Amino acid sequence: MDPTPQSNTKSWSIYTRQEIISKYEIQTRVGSGAFSDVYKARRLSDDLTVALKEVHDYQSAFREIEALQTLQHSPNVVVLHEYFWSPDEDAVLVLEYLTTDLASVIRRAKKEWNGLSIGEIKRWIVQILLAVDACHRSSIIHRDLKPSNLLISADGVLKLADFGQARIRIAPGLVSIHDNIQPQNQESSVYQQQKSVAEPETMDLENRSNPTIYIPPGTIEEYGPSDEFKSKDPFDETDKDTNFPDADTSCLATCTTSDVEEDFLKSNYSYETNDGGVESGLLTSCVGTRWFRAPELLFGSENYGPEVDLWSLGCIISELFTLDPIFPGNSDIDQLGRIFNVLGNLNEEIWPGCAQLPNYRIISFEKVENPSGLASCLPNQTQDEILLVKKLLCFDPAGRATAMELLHDKYLNEEPLPVPVSELRVPSSSHGVDQGSSGSEDWGNHRDLGSDSDDFGTFNVTKGTGGDFSIQFS
């Protein structure tokens, strides 16, 4: 492929970064996401093929670096070889290069392979569970689990990637990058020590002895960031996800800014965002890709836990069985409606405490008299397979099985057993140049499925006296 920048390449800066091009030959762009461009490159010292991920968002870069450092020794998490961090430039992560992803496996299985064997499905599930278990054991919530973030090597090893939305709950005794961000006038010894590091940094992670307590020498202050970032806490949950340009035109429950643009309701209601979340230790509910987003996030929860990943896991496992997404919602409201149609309405009986969710009383749906049940979404699966999905796709987060529990599940440990990794069928590549946000064509196609207004018909917005409102769907 032509190694020079393409005319439709979004970012050119990586080609001018001396510290990078002196070590890597950049070959071509293989993918891009909401906050990044990813390039295939060759490490000049040993010809190793790597992925260079140029992250355009400061918070995402911080989160991804910290999570990957913590998970460095997990065989089912993408390897971070090193990263480049310099003033006024996007962070560049040097990752192991992986040729394809689970979205491509599912696409190929559907179109060309006439499905996946049970042994293959079980092996993919086991690998995903190992990745998620590694995260949760390290107090990391990934928050964006989906097939296109499950990358796969040419020899069938699945690796969880894209930790740009990860939330790290630091275990006692560990030091995080976050702890290391000091106010500009703080003169702590750690800060003083770090101030002596003035040059752009390259961190070689392969030669570190203790990745979990590694403190990178760079902080926001030392590198003189652009004004935009000077006052930012990289873990400020109220940043890009929730601060929309127009306070009167926000999303109802949870979404990215692009979701807001897509939301058919956006001009019909206003929504007061809940700020101050960081100081109070609350989390943003605006995480994850909608189809895989847990109900508590859709209802605006700000104190959720790793169970949000377990819901996503249930959606992924269901998709491995049927080769179609289980809840392909077109808006957050549509997403909830699809879930209710299958599981029934959310209420205190099913999940005691759900009425406390921020948006629970704001959004009211008509009662689904006859929910179809999960079995209807998995018509060709056995009882054990349906049960496996049921253990994850339940409203009450406390009722969801953990990744470790599922690894011991009878279903995964009985005949037919998971095939060896070497027997997995792996598409040769999912990467083309500039494939769009997911790097997989099917993802874009799925986005067109269904329509909000068709699913929900009319709705009424009632404004309360204190600026509150409710929306009734019929």
Ligand SMILES: Nc1ncnc2c1ncn2[C@@H]1O[C@H](COP(=O)(O)OP(=O)(O)OP(=O)(O)O)[C@@H](O)[C@H]1O
């Ligand atoms: N290690 C890697 N090896 C090969 N390709 C990769 C690698 N990491 C990412 N990619 C490609 O780049 C694309 C974007 O990467 P990634 O999902 O990490 O970025 P993002 O900006 O965080 O995305 P998103 O919008 O999904 O949050 C992926 O879909 C994949 O095609």
